[in-house]
Amino acid sequence: MTGLVVKGLVAGYGTDPVLRGLDLVVPEGALVAVLGPSGCGKTTLLRVVAGLHTPAAGRIELGGRDLAGIPPERRGIGIVPQEGALFPHLTVTRNVAFGLSRDERRNGRVGELLDLVGLADFGQRMPSELSGGQQQRVALARALAPKPGVILMDEPFSSLDAGLRDELRGDVRAALRATGATALLVTHDQEEALGVADLVAVLRDGAVAQLGTPQEIYTSPADLGVALFVGEAVTFPATATQGSVETPLGRFGVKGQGAGTVLIRPEQLRLGEGAEAAVVDVRFHGHGATVLLRLRDGTQVRSRVLGTHVKPGENTAVTVRGPVLFFPGNEL
Numbered sequence: 001m002t003g004l005v006v007k008g009l010v011a012g013y014g015t016d017p018v019l020r021g022l023d024l025v026v027p028e029g030a031l032v033a034v035l036g037p038s039g040c041g042k043t044t045l046l047r048v049v050a051g052l053h054t055p056a057a058g059r060i061e062l063g064g065r066d067l068a069g070i071p072p073e074r075r076g077i078g079i080v081p082q083e084g085a086l087f088p089h090l091t092v093t094r095n096v097a098f099g100l101s102r103d104e105r106r107n108g109r110v111g112e113l114l115d116l117v118g119l120a121d122f123g124q125r126m127p128s129e130l131s132g133g134q135q136q137r138v139a140l141a142r143a144l145a146p147k148p149g150v151i152l153m154d155e156p157f158s159s160l161d162a163g164l165r166d167e168l169r170g171d172v173r174a175a176l177r178a179t180g181a182t183a184l185l186v187t188h189d190q191e192e193a194l195g196v197a198d199l200v201a202v203l204r205d206g207a208v209a210q211l212g213t214p215q216e217i218y219t220s221p222a223d224l225g226v227a228l229f230v231g232e233a234v235t236f237p238a239t240a241t242q243g244s245v246e247t248p249l250g251r252f253g254v255k256g257q258g259a260g261t262v263l264i265r266p267e268q269l270r271l272g273e274g275a276e277a278a279v280v281d282v283r284f285h286g287h288g289a290t291v292l293l294r295l296r297d298g299t300q301v302r303s304r305v306l307g308t309h310v311k312p313g314e315n316t317a318v319t320v321r322g323p324v325l326f327f328p329g330n331e332l
């Protein structure tokens, strides 16, 4: 059965719409990340789905039910906002129990959910006695408690520091899986979208530019815009003739003909053999390094490597591993 279906959605503020005929399907039980730059309309999409903003056109269905005219509280939607927004005067238990009937409160659902989000012993605490990450866990438990048709999450990790964010992402994903919940997560963070979601919808110009698995979005982007948005890239203008292109890194087989752009991911550039290159700069990341290289023709490219075995000023060589992408017509 289909979870959430959005068809031809047009919505905005005033005359110029932010969403311009947006189509999106969130399959039941899936976590779909909506990824797009700041201001592209991600929050607007969530607000329309939640019933907090009226669209100019389009249709939204949840579990096959048309949501038009249904008020927010009767849509069967759970919301996890950017910063928990817990009721400050209620304990953790009472926050989670808030949307439940008396029977549901008695049948242990609250304890089950607190357990699921790793806060089994925190029921009697007040929100002010919790860390930011713990507050987000309570917000998720509260949203999941009434078994909504879909959970909407608006940048739920953005207020947390990097390490905590990573841990919470994994736990949120596990909690959603365990409950079989359908969820839509809004983020402008590429790593987050690719790392946590079953499917990623890249939003651009008020519509979905591509919907696919994280692997599809990263390795087979629909166009140059999506490719550049979802990760770092080394690009060259090039012309494809008879199925190949010539670049400062060598000749590669590609699909397509004519002038366009070649795109290679920095982790595809391996050091040690291949085209001559001088090491210009090395940026250490802990788990690896980004190495800025100057090729013989003066072009500079970035390589991402494991470990740091080269130093600025040294000479090395660089070769490309794996398929090279080519976008005909997309000249930079």
Ligand SMILES: Nc1ncnc2c1ncn2[C@@H]1O[C@H](COP(=O)(O)OP(=O)(O)OP(=O)(O)O)[C@@H](O)[C@H]1O
Binding pocket: 013, 018, 036, 037, 038, 039, 040, 041, 042, 043, 044, 045, 188
């Ligand atoms: N209440 C409002 N009145 C007028 N314009 C608005 C209002 N809310 C948002 N906008 C505008 O609509 C556009 C989309 O906003 P929205 O908040 O949906 O973007 P977003 O993708 O969620 O951005 P961010 O990642 O920064 O949260 C922006 O240009 C914003 O300035």
